[in-house]
Amino acid sequence: MMDAKPCIDSLTVKSSHVLPPDTNSHGTLFGGKLMAHIDDVAAIAAVRHCRKPVVTASMDSVDFLQPVFEGDTVCLEAFVTWTHNTSMEVFVKAITENLLTGERKVCTTAFLSMVAVDENNEPSPVTAVFPESDEEKWLHEGAKRRHEHRKNRRKESKELANKFGTSLPWKRGL
Template sequence: MRNKKLCKESKVIQTHRVFPYDLNHHKTLFGGKLMSFIDDTASISAARHGRGEIVTASMDKLDFLHPIYSNHSVCVETFVSGVGSQSMEVFAKVMGEDLDTGERYLAATSFLTFVRVAGYGEGEKLPLVIPQTAEEKMVCSGYEKRKAKRSEDKSFYTEFNQAVSLTTPWMDDE
């Protein structure tokens, strides 16, 4: 029988203060910095769930919902929201907080896919995930639909990526 783990067993929360050097030219948190926070946090969730060597396969969806400003905090909360035999989907919720007023807001949401490194845990399926809270149940309930969409997209992007040129603009096309 396949092992099971609760969502909360993979839950990770990281909080960071946003400083002026973290900002882009719009004076909001640089998107790449936020993506790094999300990937770092989500990778810990995946490692906790799979207890092995894992790598980021994709950031499937990232929606920036609200800008994050200097002197706000950014809190990234992640947990495993679905599993295949060797891959895991991790949900990330990003909350901002104005440290002067205490106002909190949903800044972004994201789904990432992690895979177990070849040769690690070979033949052993990843544990299934069991949601408990209303939010976990809502997020996990959409896993199969998101997985099917990723599979559909993978076919397209495999062909697409083979057609992308490796010629650089400063070289001749010949």
């Protein structure tokens, strides 16, 4: 069995300047662009923890709490909060900052499940993680519940995929 690692060992921080091509007609960051940043920083944190390639298994609901405006920065912080056999839960917090005023706000939080894979892209065991700070302990304590919720949600997603398949709506009589 591999030795457990502290959550902080996987900490990854990434800042990006929000430029015009990153924004919608409201002058705010595209939600999909922010989700791409979230996926990227979570993958880096997961690899940093397990030192293996990873794939994204799921992203929990993403609530856009504050807009991120053109000219602002968005700073993402991510770390592994919990592990289970081959998967890791990664917590990501995104903070928007108005560079001219210095005002900072949490704009999004998310949990992602990342799975370590071997050279054949098969799931591969990961090292356990342990929390140290009060915040890490709080996240770690709720992780098993979130894991079960994700398993149930994945089962429902598979049922939907099977029910609707790949045929076009007008070919199903809808």
